[in-house]
Each structure stands twice: as C-alpha cells, then as structure tokens.
Amino acid sequence: MPLSPSSISHDIPSFPTDEILSIQLPPNPNNLSPSDSLSAPESENLRVFLRIRPLAPNGGGQINKQHCKNGWPKSKHGSREKAKKRTEICVSANDYKSVTVSPPASLQEGKRVKTEVYGGFSQVFSAESTQDEVYAKMVNPLVEEFLRGKSGMLAALGPSGSGKTHTVFGSPREPGMIPLALRQIFSRTEGCETQLSRIFYLSMFEICSERGKAERLIDLFQDVGDLCMQQSTVKGVQEVSVTNVLQAESLVARGMLKRATARTNSNNQSSRSQCIINIRGSPHSAVFTVVDLAGAEREKRTGNQGARLLESNFINNTSMVFGLCLRSLLEHQKNPKKPLQKHFQNSLILTVKSGVEDYLDTSFLLRQASPYMKIKFNNAEEPLNLVSTKRSFQAFPRVERLKRTKLSSIEAFHVFHLALLNTNSIPPVALDNCVVFGSISLGFSFRQMKGMELEMDVDFLKKVVQTVLMLLHFTLVVLLFGIYHGELMIHLASFETEALPPEIIKPEHCSGRPGITINSDLKDGTSLEEGSTELEKERKNVIMQNFAKAIWNVLKQYKEKLEVAENQIQILNRSLADEKERSLGLEIELKDLKSNLLYEKETSLNERVESSTNTSAEQEGCQYDHEVNNAGVVNASSITVEDFEEQGYQQYTNQESEAFPRDVDIAEDPNDEGTDDTQFDRNGSDSGPSEYVVSSTKSLIEIRSDSCSSVERSQLESEEDKKRLDQPTMPEEGAELTPRCDASSATKSDSKDNSSSRALNAERPKRRLLPASSILLKNISTLEFEDEYEKPKVKLPVLLRLFD
Ligand SMILES: Nc1ncnc2c1ncn2[C@@H]1O[C@H](COP(=O)(O)OP(=O)(O)OP(=O)(O)O)[C@@H](O)[C@H]1O
Numbered sequence: 160m161p162l163s164p165s166s167i168s169h170d171i172p173s174f175p176t177d178e179i180l181s182i183q184l185p186p187n188p189n190n191l192s193p194s195d196s197l198s199a200p201e202s203e204n205l206r207v208f209l210r211i212r213p214l215a216p217n218g219g220g221q222i223n224k225q226h227c228k229n230g231w232p233k234s235k236h237g238s239r240e241k242a243k244k245r246t247e248i249c250v251s252a253n254d255y256k257s258v259t260v261s262p263p264a265s266l267q268e269g270k271r272v273k274t275e276v277y278g279g280f281s282q283v284f285s286a287e288s289t290q291d292e293v294y295a296k297m298v299n300p301l302v303e304e305f306l307r308g309k310s311g312m313l314a315a316l317g318p319s320g321s322g323k324t325h326t327v328f329g330s331p332r333e334p335g336m337i338p339l340a341l342r343q344i345f346s347r348t349e350g351c352e353t354q355l356s357r358i359f360y361l362s363m364f365e366i367c368s369e370r371g372k373a374e375r376l377i378d379l380f381q382d383v384g385d386l387c388m389q390q391s392t393v394k395g396v397q398e399v400s401v402t403n404v405l406q407a408e409s410l411v412a413r414g415m416l417k418r419a420t421a422r423t424n425s426n427n428q429s430s431r432s433q434c435i436i437n438i439r440g441s442p443h444s445a446v447f448t449v450v451d452l453a454g455a456e457r458e459k460r461t462g463n464q465g466a467r468l469l470e471s472n473f474i475n476n477t478s479m480v481f482g483l484c485l486r487s488l489l490e491h492q493k494n495p496k497k498p499l500q501k502h503f504q505n506s507l508i509l510t511v512k513s514g515v516e517d518y519l520d521t522s523f524l525l526r527q528a529s530p531y532m533k534i535k536f537n538n539a540e541e542p543l544n545l546v547s548t549k550r551s552f553q554a555f556p557r558v559e560r561l562k563r564t565k566l567s568s569i570e571a572f573h574v575f576h577l578a579l580l581n582t583n584s585i586p587p588v589a590l591d592n593c594v595v596f597g598s599i600s601l602g603f604s605f606r607q608m609k610g611m612e613l614e615m616d617v618d619f620l621k622k623v624v625q626t627v628l629m630l631l632h633f634t635l636v637v638l639l640f641g642i643y644h645g646e647l648m649i650h651l652a653s654f655e656t657e658a659l660p661p662e663i664i665k666p667e668h669c670s671g672r673p674g675i676t677i678n679s680d681l682k683d684g685t686s687l688e689e690g691s692t693e694l695e696k697e698r699k700n701v702i703m704q705n706f707a708k709a710i711w712n713v714l715k716q717y718k719e720k721l722e723v724a725e726n727q728i729q730i731l732n733r734s735l736a737d738e739k740e741r742s743l744g745l746e747i748e749l750k751d752l753k754s755n756l757l758y759e760k761e762t763s764l765n766e767r768v769e770s771s772t773n774t775s776a777e778q779e780g781c782q783y784d785h786e787v788n789n790a791g792v793v794n795a796s797s798i799t800v801e802d803f804e805e806q807g808y809q810q811y812t813n814q815e816s817e818a819f820p821r822d823v824d825i826a827e828d829p830n831d832e833g834t835d836d837t838q839f840d841r842n843g844s845d846s847g848p849s850e851y852v853v854s855s856t857k858s859l860i861e862i863r864s865d866s867c868s869s870v871e872r873s874q875l876e877s878e879e880d881k882k883r884l885d886q887p888t889m890p891e892e893g894a895e896l897t898p899r900c901d902a903s904s905a906t907k908s909d910s911k912d913n914s915s916s917r918a919l920n921a922e923r924p925k926r927r928l929l930p931a932s933s934i935l936l937k938n939i940s941t942l943e944f945e946d947e948y949e950k951p952k953v954k955l956p957v958l959l960r961l962f963d
Pocket residue numbers: 211212213219220317318319320321322323324325326426428429430431452453454455510
C-alpha cells in the first residue's frame with residue numbers, strides 16, 4: 160500500500176529556545192561581591208534614628224522676641240492660646256523603637272487626623288536624652304568602624320529648628336557628635352607609637368544657594384574662594400591635617416562660624432546651607448562623614464521673604480530630592496535578586512520637634528522617612544586599602560556621562576549609593592542642588608529602562624530564533640549558536656561591564672572583566688579577581704556544555720526525521736514505478752479498443768453500402784440473392800474515418816468487399832428467393848429515391864458480427880436515420896414497389912452484378928443512399944449483438960480521460 164504524501168508527518172520540532180534559555184546557570188561571579196563568594200551576605204537595614212527635641216522654655220526654637228530681618232512680624236493675636244499650646248506635645252516615645260504622634264485637637268476634629276504610631280527605628284531618643292547618649296548609641300559604632308578602616312556616614316534630616324545642628328555640632332556645653340567623635344578618635348590614637356598614626360585630615364564645606372538661582376560651594380576652613388565642581392567632583396576642597404583633638408575642635412568651630420546661618424521665625428540661628436564634614440585617617444584610609452542638612456521650612460512658619468524665601472525654596476528642593484533618592488533605594492528593594500551592596504556604615508538621624516505646633520512638620524517627616532528603615536543592604540566587606548584607592552581618584556564622572564554609560568541596575572545603585580555615601584567627593588555634589596540629585600535619579604530610571612531593554616532583547620531573540628529556524632533549520636543552528644552565545648552574551652557582558660566610573664570600580668565590579676583593571680597594590684583584590692575569574696570560566700563552561708547538549712538533541716531529532724522522510728521517499732518511488740507500468744498497459748489496451756472501434760464502424764458502413772447496393776439493384780428490377788461467403792477482418796490501420804467520409808462510402812465499400820473477407824453474413828432463405836419479403840422493385844438505374852417502394856414487413860436479415868459495434872454510435876445514427884425515415888417520402892409498410900422485379904430477371908442480371916452496381920453507386924450521390932441505409936441501421940439497432948468487447952466499451956471514457 161503506497162503512502163500518500165499527505166500521510167507524511169511534518170511535525171518537525173521547533174528550536175528549543177525555551178529549553179536553552181531556561182538552563183539553570185551558576186550565579187555570575189561578576190555580580191557577586193568578594194564576600195558573597197566566601198560567605199552568605201549579611202543583610203542589614205539602613206539605620207534610622209529619631210531624636211525628639213525638647214520643648215524650649217520659650218516655645219521651642221521660636222525664641223524670637225524681635226522678629227527677624229527677612230521675616231514677617233509675628234502676630235500677637237492669640238498669643239495666650241499659643242502659649243498654652245507650647246506646653247502641649249505632639250510626639251512622644253513609646254519605647255526605644257517607636258513613637259506616637261498625636262495631632263492637636265483642632266486638627267482631629269476638623270480633618271479627621273488620627274494618632275499615629277511609627278516604629279522600627281534603630282533607636283528613639285526622647286527629649287530627655289543627652290548628647291552623650293545619642294553619641295554612644297548612634298555614632299560610637301560608626302567611629303569604631305572608622306578606626307578599623309571602614310568608612311561611615313551620618314546624615315541629619317529634619318525640619319528647621321528641630322535640633323540637627325545641635326545634634327551634629329552641639330554647643331560648648333553640650334558638644335555634638337563631631338566633637339565627641341574627634342575626642343574618641345584622638346583618644347584612641349594617643350597610645351600609638353608613631354606620630355603618623357595620629358594625624359587626621361579634616362575638610363569642611365557647605366553648599367548654599369546664591370540668591371536662589373545657583374549653588375555655591377564654599378570651603379569652610381580656608382578662604383580660597385568658591386569651590387568648583389568638575390565632572391561632578393568638588394574640586395579644591397582643602398584637607399587640614401590635625402594631630403590632636405584641640406586642633407580639630409577649633410578648626411570645626413572656625414568652620415561653623417563661617418557657615419551661613421540666618422535668623423528665621425523658626426530658628427534664631429537657622430542653617431542656610433548643607434554642611435559636610437569629612438574626617439579621614441590617612442591618605443589611604445577610611446573616611447567618616449557627617450552631613451548637617453538644612454531643614455525643610457514652611458513659609459507660613461518661618462515667615463521668610465525675599466532672599467530668605469529663595470533660600471527656603473532651595474533648601475526645600477534639596478530636601479525633596481534627597482527624599483526621592485532614598486525612595487529610589489526603597490523601590491529597589493522590590494527586586495530581591497539584586498540587593499544593595501553596602502560598603503559604608505551609614506545612618507540617618509531624624510530630628511523632630513515635639514511641640515504641638517510642630518505636629519505637621521513632625522508628622523510629615525515621619526511619614527516620609529519611616530519607610531527608609533526598610534532599605535536593606537548586603538554588607539560588602541571592603542578591603543582596607545580600597546578606600547584609599549577610591550580616594551586617589553579625582554574625577555567622578557559627570558551626570559551627563561552617566562546617561563550614556565550602560566550599567567546594570569545594581570551598578571546604578573552603586574553609583575547612587577556611593578554618590579550618597581562617599582563623602583570624599585559625591586555628597587557635596589549630591590547634596591548641592593536638586594539638579595544633581597535629579598540627574599542621578601534620572602540616571603537610575605535610565606538603568607531600569609536598560610534592564611527592560613535586556614528583557615526585550617531576550618524575548619525578541621526567542622522569536623527570531625523560532626521564526627528563522629522554521630525556515631532554515633540546520634544551517635542556522637550554528638549561526639544561532641553564535642547569536643545566542645556570542646551576541647547575547649556579549650550584550651550581557653557589555654551591559655554589565657560598560658565602563659564604570661573609576662571611582663566606583665570595586666573588585667566585585669571588575670574581576671574577570673576585560674578592560675577594567677584594579678590597582679595592583681590591592682593584594683586582596685587581586686586574589687579575589689583570580690578566584691572570580693575561575694568562577695566565571697567555570698560558569699562559561701557550564702553554559703557551553705548545556706548549549707551543546709541542547710544543540711545535540713536538536714540535531715538528533717532532525718536526523719531521525721530525515722531517516723523517516725528518506726524511507727517514505729523510497730516507498731513513493733516504488734509505487735510510482737508500479738503506476739507507470741499500469742498506465743502503459745492501459746495505453747496499449749486503449750489502442751486496441753480504438754482500432755476495434757474503427758473496424759466496427761467500417762463494418763457497419765459497409766453493410767449500409769451493401770444494403771444500399773442491393774436496394775439499387777432491386778430498384779433496377781433485379782432481385783439479388785446476395786450471399787456473402789467471405790469472412791475476414793478489416794485492416795483498420797489502412798482506413799480512417801475521415802478518409803472514409805471524404806472519399807465516400809461507396810468507394811471503400813467496393814474496395815473492401817474485394818480485398819477483405821467479411822465477417823458479416825447476410826443470410827437469406829434461398830427458397831424464398833422469389834417471395835422474398837424484402838423486395839426491391841426498381842424502375843431504372845436513374846430512378847431516384849422517390850421512386851422506390853420498399854416492402855420490408857418481413858425483413859429477416861441476420862447480421863452476425865464478431866467484431867464489436869459501438870452501440871452509442873449506432874443509436875445516434877439510427878436516430879438520425881429515424882428522422883429521415885419518418886419523412887413523408889418514406890413508403891409505408893406493406894406498400895408495393897413499382898415497377899416490380901421478379902426473381903428471374905434478378906438472376907439474369909446477376910452477371911451484371913457488381914460491375915454495373917459499382918458504377919451506379921459511384922455515380923450516385925451520398926444522400927440518395929441514406930434512406931436505404933437508414934432502414935438497415937434501424938433493423939440493426941433492433942438486433943441482438945454478441946459483443947465480446949462490451950466491458951471495455953464501458954470503460955472507454957475513463958481510459959480516454961486518463962490519457963488526455
Ligand atoms: N536636644 C536639644 N536640647 C536642647 N536644646 C536643643 C536641642 N535640640 C535643639 N535645641 C536648640 O534648638 C535650637 C534649634 O536647634 P538647631 O539649630 O540645631 O535646629 P536645626 O534643626 O539645625 O535648624 P535649622 O535647620 O534651621 O538649622 C537651638 O537653639 C538648639 O540649642
């Protein structure tokens with residue numbers, strides 16, 4: 160049973176892109192920090208402290224008896240009520256981790272503001288807490304880390320007059336975090352043997368607004384004019400070396416004197432700038448940074464106008480952008496696969512005022528900042544010397560350049576994080592104006608978009624792989640291998656390793672990546688690099704192996720399919736040869752049938768002609784006793800129907816009657832010669848058909864034919880003849896022919912026979928024979944035929960169609 164082409168299976172599997180892409184790979188060592196490869200990262204939240212400023216005897220920080228220069232005069236209306244309010248508080252510590260914020264009664268009624276509890280702080284410092292307590296719990300760990308070589312940062316954030324500056328710098332009676340830290344630093348190094356180990360470098364500068372239009376960077380230790388910012392780096396900041404705590408404290412005090420402050424309705428000595436202080440151990444050691452941010456202000460509260468108002472706008476903008484940056488870090492928490500790497504010990508101190516008048520400021524800050532506690536970092540242990548390496552870099556790339564560079568999200572966060580935390584160069588830039596922060600934020604969005612681009616690339620690649628393979632199968636497997644393992648990997652690699660700013664290049668960023676080198680003096684970094692390179696090699700091997708396996712499976716499947724297809728082709732070839740043989744046989748059969756048909760036609764025509772000849776003879780008065788003894792086969796190949804029709808029936812009839820034996824017997828009873836029912840009376844040789852009177856009531860002509868005759872054709876012809884017979888000129892049955900020929904005359908005229916009849920027939924036009932032949936055909940059609948080719952005749956149309 161030959162297989163039909165439709166039965167061939169076409170379910171060739173598509174390229175297993177999904178299988179390949181779902182291959183589980185070991186983690187990329189490039190994405191791991193050195194500590195990751197050694198031990199599980201220690202996750203840690205951003206430490207957020209809260210300090211509640213006590214109520215001032217005169218009403219918090221609003222101690223003005225005389226209104227400030229650039230502020231609206233305070234309204235004296237309702238001062239009694241306000242004095243009463245000053246004794247009320249809006250925030251109180253529940254325990255060392257949470258506070259309750261209660262709105263004033265007036266707000267509770269009108270605006271349905273509810274009491275809120277904020278928890279999760281690293282430590283809540285109540286209004287009664289002292290500077291030492293705050294230092295001990297908040298700054299002491301940072302300083303300890305700093306002395307062990309790990310950088311750290313503390314930033315103070317809060318509304319104006321909430322005690323940021325008081326906390327950071329303090330007063331001579333209540334020294335703040337900086338003086339206390341300096342004391343601790345120098346006290347710990349007193350026992351050191353070498354002088355060098357007791358030298359520390361201090362720098363202090365501020366970023367303030369210049370009439371609300373631009374930012375100014377001012378070195379607070381030296382009068383060297385405004386600092387400039389090059390490639391997002393503050394250039395020209397002077398580091399002053401100090402060898403004892405007194406030097407350091409006096410230096411800081413001098414800087415504080417220089418810092419821009421102004422009296423506002425909220426604070427007698429309100430800071431008008433962001434102030435950054437760096438303490439560095441040695442040229443190649445960690446940095447401890449403290450940031451005293453300018454507090455957000457409410458115009459209504461401060462009553463600022465003019466230059467103060469412009470300052471307020473600047474301060475509020477920077478505070479807002481700082482908050483946005485922290486929120487970006489928060490957003491990053493949603494991606495559990497890419498935790499933030501923390502290279503610095505960092506803390507945030509929130510300061511709030513506890514007065515009921517300050518409810519809005521306090522509530523707003525806590526609402527805004529409490530989520531910051533959820534910011535998580537993975538502790539990334541940093542080699543001691545790395546800080547110094549970082550320190551040696553002078554240029555931090557411009558923000559514009561960041562937009563062009565390709566970084567993974569994690570690296571983008573490194574940029575931001577370092578911008579936030581690396582106070583050697585970044586915070587001055589990061590905090591100086593909203594544009595810089597905004598740009599960093601934009602840069603981050605750009606990174607996220609790049610991440611999307613990567614996903615799109617993978618999806619697109621999948622589609623391309625599937626589509627192209629459907630068309631080109633094997634040939635493109637190799638090419639796709641190149642695309643997948645070459646371009647995609649290259650893309651990923653470039654995505655990850657596109658030039659990082661040198662300042663933030665860390666061993667975990669650089670190891671094993673081409674084009675990025677680590678400072679050769681980093682012994683730890685070098686070993687890490689080697690280990691990481693090996694890991695990456697191993698990872699690449701796994702990728703290659705898995706990919707090769709997938710390709711191998713595909714090729715195997717295709718080979719099987721190919722074998723099946725080849726078998727099917729062989730089967731089809733065999734069945735095709737059989738069909739050809741069959742068709743050849745049928746062709747031969749058809750030829751035979753054609754020749755038989757032709758012969759039959761000729762036979763029938765001959766009979767017609769003979770009949771007509773007999774009729775003519777009878778018409779001439781001669782009664783024929785026509786007996787044909789010859790039997791034979793017509794050589795059909797020498798005759799065609801067309802020739803026959805062209806040359807006339809008669810001619811062929813005559814020739815055939817002589818040349819070929821006939822298979823047709825027209826038997827007539829010799830005894831009935833004289834009384835033959837078929838009598839032809841003839842008036843003369845020239846008599847036309849109109850003169851014939853045929854008596855055919857007892858026509859006993861028997862025609863036996865061995866050869867087949869086309870029934871259909873006979874029927875058609877008989878129909879034509881019928882029409883002719885039905886013509887009114889036809890004689891009726893029983894009608895007698897006149898003149899009548901008797902049998903004797905017919906016998907006599909037998910000698911004349913053929914020659915004379917031939918001559919007559921040759922002259923006689925074709926039409927004149929028709930009535931007689933029609934009669935004959937009519938009779939023939941009523942006779943029974945023994946037709947051995949009956950069956951092939953039925954099949955003829957089918958065969959003919961086959962050879963069309
Ligand atoms: N914990 C505290 N104990 C006693 N007095 C405090 C405390 N905190 C702040 N003060 C006092 O409150 C006043 C305002 O404090 P401070 O100047 O530090 O506020 P600030 O947050 O820095 O304001 P700004 O943002 O306007 O600079 C100061 O006179 C300060 O002495």
